Amino acid sequence: MADRHPLFMPLILVGGLIFGFGLGFSHMARPEVVLNFLQFEDFGLVFVMFGAAIVTGIAFAVMPRLRDSAPLTGDRYERRLKPFDKNVLIGGAIFGVGWGLSGICPGAAYASLGVGNVTILWALAGMFVGAYAQGVWRSRTADTAAAAPADD
C-alpha cells in the first residue's frame, strides 16, 4: 500500500470521472429513469448496463492475452469471478426490492449527487445504514463461528 505507483491514484480518479460522466450522460443517475425502465415505460436502460458490460468484456478477454500483469500494480489480469452460494440469491433479492422501491443503486447514487441531486443523500444514508447493519451482524456471526469449537 505504501509503495504504490505514483500514477495509481490519478488513474483511479480518471476512471471514476469517466464512469461518473457516463452515468450522468445515460440518465441512470436519475431514479425516475430507472423506475420507468422497471415499469416497462422505457427500455433504454438495458443499453447502459449491457453497453458497459460489452466494453469491460472485451478488455477482460483481450488483456490477459496481451500482458501478464497490470503496469501500475503488477497484479495479474483476471476476470471478476466470485463463488456462487445462496447469499447471491438472498442478497440479490434484497437488493432488487431496494432498487425497485428507490430506483437507485450505489454507483448511480454517487453520480446522482454529482448532478446536483441533494435529495439522494437520503438513499446514500440508507445504504450506509444497511451496509453497517449487515456488517455488524455478519462480523458477529463470523466471530462466534471462529471462537466456538466446531463440534459438528
Place this chain on the structure above:
Amino acid sequence: MVTDLLVLQVAAELFPNGVSRYAVGGLLVGLGAVVIYLGTGIPAGASTFLESTLSYVSDQSRFQQYVPSRDWRVVFTVGIILGATLFAATVQSGVITTSLYEPGTTGQLYEVAGVTLWLTDVQPWRLFLGGILVGIGTRVGKGCTSGHGVCGVGSASKTSIVGVVTFILVAIGTAQLVAALGVSP
C-alpha cells in the same frame, strides 16, 4: 414498407427516448471501468466503498478486511461524483450541445452559479428505505449493478449473471407493485 413502419412504431414505444444516450453513457461507464482495469488489473465495483469507508469508523472485522483498498475506493467514488458534476456543468448546462441530450421530463432542473443541476421528485422515504435494502443486499449478494452487472457480466461470471437476473426480476416486481399501489413519484 408496412413492416418498416411497424418496426419503427414498436421501437418508439419501447424506447420513447431513443437508445443513443443510453448506449453512449453505458460505453463511457464501461470505459471508466476499463481504464482502471488496464492500469491496475482491478475490476472495480461501486458498492464495496460503503463497507470499506465504514472501516474508518468501525472496528468490525467485516469492514476491517477492506482497509487495504479503502483509500482508493474513496478516490474512485469522488471521481464518480465529480465526473457527474462535469456532465452537469457541460452537457446538462448546454455548454456542450449534443443531439443525444434532452433535459427530459423527470425531476426538476435548477441553476447554481450558471450550472444546471437536477433534483429528483422521488419521495425521500422511498430513497431512504430502498437505500437501506440496497446497502444490505449488495453486500450480502457480493455485488451491485456495477460489480455484478458491468464487471461480472463482462467476465461472463455465472455467479454475477444469476445475481443480475435475480435483482432485475425482483426490482421489476417491486417497482410494478409500488406503482400499482398508487405510490408516485
